[in-house]
Amino acid sequence: MTIRVTSQSTKIHLAAAAENSVPLGCTYRLERAFAAIYFEEDRTGRLAVLPKGAAVQAIGISRISECFEVKWKDRLYSVFQADLLGMWAIRMPLIRLKAARGCA
Numbered sequence: 001m002t003i004r005v006t007s008q009s010t011k012i013h014l015a016a017a018a019e020n021s022v023p024l025g026c027t028y029r030l031e032r033a034f035a036a037i038y039f040e041e042d043r044t045g046r047l048a049v050l051p052k053g054a055a056v057q058a059i060g061i062s063r064i065s066e067c068f069e070v071k072w073k074d075r076l077y078s079v080f081q082a083d084l085l086g087m088w089a090i091r092m093p094l095i096r097l098k099a100a101r102g103c104a
Helices: none
Strands: 002-005 027-030 034-039 045-050 055-061 067-072 075-080 089-091
Touching: 045 075, 055 075
Parallel strands: none
Antiparallel strands: 002 045, 027 055, 027 089, 034 045, 034 075, 055 067, 067 075
16 A cells, blocks of 8 residues: 655655664564655655565665665665664574585
């Protein structure tokens, strides 16, 4: 479900570095649905819902105040810091891949 977000006087505040910054590249499993915002190519913001169980990758600080930028299904979303750092987003352990041996 998406909702078109438009306004003639929309202001997006550049976010300062967060005190509780999220580690970049980490993956989080959402334990409930989260509201998120993504932007179309024409810079139109859209409200979306990231579903419960989605695995999102933390990319960095969003241009929207008090938000982080995450990647899910090859699209960038802005989610609230309080959501991603709260109890409803579980940080998943990193899996290290070993080099394959003896491949023919």
